[in-house]
Amino acid sequence: ETGVTQTPRHLVMGMTNKKSLKCEQHLGHNAMYWYKQSAKKPLELMFVYNFKEQTENNSVPSRFSPECPNSSHLFLHLHTLQPEDSALYLCASSPGQGGLNEQFFGPGTRLTVL
Amino acid sequence: GESVGLHLPTLSVQEGDNSIINCAYSNSASDYFIWYKQESGKGPQFIIDIRSNMDKRQGQRVTVLLNKTVKHLSLQIAATQPGDSAVYFCAENNAGNMLTFGGGTRLMVKP
Secondary structure, three states: OOOEEEEOOEEEEOOOOEEEEEEEEOOOOOEEEEEEEOOOOOOEEEEEEEOOEEEEEOOOOOOEEEEEEEOOEEEEEEEOOOHHHOEEEEEEEEOOOOOOOOOEEOOOEEEEEO | OOOEEEOOOEEEEEOOOOEEEEEEEOOOOOOEEEEEEEOOOOOOEEEEEEEOOOOEEEOOOEEEEEEOOOOEEEEEEOOOOHHHOEEEEEEEEEEOOEEEEOOOEEEEEEO
16 A cells, blocks of 8 residues: 555546545655546646645646545546546555655546547 | 656567567756656556666566666566557656656567
């Protein structure tokens, strides 16, 4: 186990649904990340949070809305998604600014949009 | 733009042999590199890292080599086992706390 947990592990939703993905890290890290992993594509960075502040939004559509209430928890709120948004969504954490960027990943949420 | 890429999409090796997975990077300012292993249905798992002021680092059965002259990174796995079958990613740190990932190489171990 990496110390990063994600729920749910699998999610099927329609295009009109609203759902949320949850990530929790137990490593005392200060930075958290959302990545999207599609078939045959490199990992795509979506959002970065440092000390609860969003420091990176990699041109992600507004139908994805992140929330970081504290350094240990990260959410990704989903609404009116498209079928092409089906992918594995990975959360990661790292010590944060000033330290080595050793990122630890959760197991991911496999999302299917119908 | 700057990118990280992998030479071989699939590598097939015999159990017990050594494996070498390669990665090319293009950003000479990258100062930290990581190799990850991703098994089916799981998230990427940290294997080994190396800073740019080093050219070699060894772990348990794994060695990472860094050649800054040609911007090349490799992962060597000694005595490859069936449990090593997975997709391997290299990643480079070139801006703050952001990593850029390569496309991945699938390692298949034949019994």
